[in-house]
Amino acid sequence: MxxxxxxxxxxxxxxxxxxxxxxxxxxxxxxxxxxxxxxxxxxxxxxxxxxxxxxxxxxxxxxxxxxxxxxxxxxxxxxxxxxxxxxxxxxxxxxxxxxxxxxxxxxxxxxxxxxxxxxxxxxxxxxxxxxxxxxxxxxxxxxxxxxxxxxxxxxxxxxxxxxxxxxxxxxxxxxxxxxxxxxxxxxxxxxxxxxxxxxxxxxxxxxxxxxxxxxxxxxxxEYKSNTFEVGLHAQDEETLLRELEEKFQTGPARFKSIQDDLKISIKLKEKESSNDLLQYLLSRARVNHFVEVIPSVNDIFIKTVTQNA
Amino acid sequence: MRNLRLIINREYLARVRNKTFIVMTFLSPLIFVGMILLIAYLSMLNSTEQKIIGIHDESGMFAAEFKDGEQVQYLDYSSKSLATARQEVLENEYFGLIHISKIESSFGKPEVEFFGKDTPGFGTVENIEKTISDKLTREQLIAKGIDVSEIDKARADVSVQIQNFAGEQSSKMSNYIKMFFGGAAGYLLMMFIIIYGNMVMRSVIEEKTNRIIEIIVSSVKPFQLLLGKVLGTSLAGLTQFSVWIILGTVLLFGISSFLGIDPTAARSPASAGIDNAMKPEINQLVIDILKLPYASLLSFFVIYFIGGYFLYSAIYAAIGAAVDSETDTQQFMFPIILPLILGIYVGFFSVVENPHGTVSTIFSIIPLTSPIVMLMRIPFGVPWWEIAISIALLIATNFAVLWLSAKIYRVGILMYGKKPSYKELYKWLKY
Known part of the structure; x- marks a missing residue:
């Protein structure tokens, strides 16, 4: 252009x-x-x-x-x-x-x-x-x-x-x-x-x-980190959580939902795709929420400025 | 050029429409004329007032010497006792009583006393002393057997006729006339610079505090704005001056003829002493006034007026740009006022004394004082090359100062919240 x-x-x-x-x-x-x-x-x-x-x-x-x-x-x-x-x-x-x-x-x-x-x-x-x-x-x-x-x-x-x-x-x-x-x-x-x-x-x-x-x-x-926030509904949430923590790099998730779900953020490795993750999750639980984390401009601003401080 | 015209136009209208400006424009001539008429009226009152002074002359030698005049009348109390005389003068509310003690012979010295409610003026005392000592001198000369009438005949009055080598005559008074013209021009310039320079400064500060400056300088060059401001304000100043002169003249002659007061009476202390013997001198004076080189006076006045005003306005504008509010300008004011005051002082002390002396010459060439001092010198005749150097220097300085001011202006108008020091201003010059 x-x-x-x-x-x-x-x-x-x-x-x-x-x-x-x-x-x-x-x-x-x-x-x-x-x-x-x-x-x-x-x-x-x-x-x-x-x-x-x-x-x-x-x-x-x-x-x-x-x-x-x-x-x-x-x-x-x-x-x-x-x-x-x-x-x-x-x-x-x-x-x-x-x-x-x-x-x-x-x-x-x-x-x-x-x-x-x-x-x-x-x-x-x-x-x-x-x-x-x-x-x-x-x-x-x-x-x-x-x-x-x-x-x-x-x-x-x-x-x-x-x-x-x-x-x-x-x-x-x-x-x-x-x-x-x-x-x-x-x-x-x-x-x-x-x-x-x-x-x-x-x-x-x-x-x-x-x-x-x-x-x-x-x-x-460029700033997105291949991270997904998921909300899951399962029979035994604690076993599922332990299983996920072993298999992926996980963290807390902050999205809001009306369901009493297991909320978790999952960071994928470079070669893993979102489809693989979704397929895996579908086989374990009901997926209520599945969203890729996109950094806001505000996040990028703060991240870049503090990195260079 | 189009923008410059727009800016001049706006600045002019902004000044002229200002309420204080309008009030001052029309009120000042009224106040000025009122003052002149008041002074004229009071001095007329003064001259019609007659003082009555009593004389108690114990020797009877001097009483006859005091002649009644327009303003004084003398009453002889010599026949009464001093105490009665004092009593009567006091009761009649006369101005005072002169007591002259008895002297043994013409060679004695009388004691002279003055009794009065108020202290007599300098002129009155001098007149009393002169009358008595003149009489005494004459008496002593007569007592020594000298024929006083021969001395009177031998008294010669000499009056110097001033001529230059070209054979042109001029009167002694003409120096005062030249001083008057030069002084008025210099003083007028100083007033103009201070009044309208301040106006330029205030208008710069106004644009800063209104925060409009950045909007304007995104359309025009700061230098254009600076120039337009100085020009627009000076046009407003010229308008005000013209109104003052026209309105002042009309009012002065209109009101004075209506009230029957002679405005020239205000000048009476100087002209009161002129009698018939001075007629030729006055004729010469009129010739001198007519002979002043008005064309060159006027053109130099315009040149120095513009040069001086621009020089100082540019500095005023730079100061306005450097500060945030008018109260911060104090520290920068002194260096501006100083050369102006110096110019006036040099003008009134040094130029009167010796228009072509070293001090006068130097100060009429230094650009910051030259507009004032040179304007005062020009009526006395200044060699053309001195004027040429002075004007050339003034123009060169004008460019230099405008350039420097524009630099400070450019940086200063975008600086907020700082009270700059001289050191900082110097740094701005290098941005």
Missing amino acids: ENLLVAENVYKRFGNFTALNNVSINIPKESIFGLLGPNGAGKTTFLRIINQITMPDEGEIYLDGRPLQPDDIAHIGYLPEERGLYKSMKVGEQALYLARLKGLSRAEAKERLNYWFKRLDIEAWWDKKIQELSKGMAQKVQFVITVLHRPKLLIFDEPFSGFDPVNANLIKDEILQLKKEGATILFSTHRMESVEELCEYIALIHKSNKLLDGRVSDIKK
Whole structure:
């Protein structure tokens, strides 16, 4: 698949502190890409480099196959983590101003703003000052400003912080809609459930280094350990358990079930297949539950970060 | 360029629409004109007030020498006793009583005392002393047999006619006029820098605390934003100045003609002493004022005004970017104010004394003080090459400071929660 954004061997140092150490990331076109990492890992620095707010010390960034140029800001929409608006300026006025800074004409900006304000049901705010709005309301305005110039690449740094669940869902749907319309989305977040839900690709940055990147399903395949959780019903559970413990590498299982079952997790060796296990179990007991353990992004995140601590 | 125009536009409107700005723009001329009219009114009151001073002259030699004037009237109490005289002056609430003791001969020295409720002004005391000592000197000369009328005839008044080698005449007063023009220009520049430089700084801090800065710098270069801010604010400043000047002039002459107060009376202490004998001097003065090189004065004023304002605004913007709130700016303020104050001091002390002396010359070339000091020197005539060096240095420094400020600005606007030290600022320069 073709990449929209390619970062090659990017380095950035602030004095003695290295913020990015040889980071390379490819973001495929029309995908949702999650940039993960603990606080202070270098995510924001990387996003600022893409937005040309800071320059990398070494390395290249390519957008659509060409090295990044100053004019490319028109193709990028950025919602920074530290975001706000002019307190004493009216909502409509500053939305127009910020849209025109992105290169839209006055009439064009006005038309699109009307569309978006109607769509998010915030038309009544046009003549209000930001200081009269709540934080969540202001966030909606910022979202509109970010996407207004229809950029190819949308960058959201912690987009859901400050939103209540209803509005967070609303924004999530809008993001999915934008993706459907052809935009590529780069996410930076700590909220693993939204990563799990939205992202097709992720990259994990920790202490200035990229530890991991790729398609979420590939990474999960790589991290899965051929382990299955089973729930069994048998006449003599204790004998069965002893038998299983002798034959396989077992551990406790944590799934919930309404049956009073024997719950156990079984790790298979590389050459053993799930079918063999299932056949064996079927001959011994009634199988109520049989699921392969797939690591969550959260698990992968914690595992990778603690391994490299 | 399009973005720069948008930014200038927004910054200008943001300043101009600010409520405090509007109030200050329209209130300041009112306050200013009110003050001038009040001073004029009070000095008119002052000059119409007449003091009555009693004289108790025991020898009867001096009483006749005190002549009534517009502001003073003398009453002779010599025929009464000192105690009665004091009593009467006190009861009538006169200004005071002069007591001159008896002297044996013309060569004696009388004791002079002044009784009064309030301490008399410096001028009054000097006048009393001069009248008595003049009379005494004359009496002593006469007693020695010298013809006083011959001395009066022989008294010669000399007035120096100042000319330069090109034969142009100028008056003694003209130095004050030049000082006035130069000083006003320098002072105006300093005020402008402090007021609007602070405005630039506050607007940078505002963008930081509002957290809008990162949204903006993802669309425009920080340098553009910096430039737009400085330009937009200066345009707002020029607007305010124009309103002040127009409104001030209209108000001053409108109200004063309505109330019948002469605003020039406020300047009376200086002009009060001018009598007919000084007429030629005044004519020369008018010629001098008309002869000042207005075209070059104005163009240099504009050049130094822009150069100086840009230089300092860039520094103000960098400070604004480095801090999180206005209270953190204190440690950085002093180095900005210092050269400005120094410029004004050098201007008012050194340039008046010797416009082309070493101190004046050096400070009119150092870029941080040159806008103020050179503006004060220019009316006195400065060699073109000195101006050229000074302007060239100012422009070069402007570029250097803008470059450095832009670097600090670029890093600073994205730094939160830190109160930077000078050492840290230096590190930012290398990022």
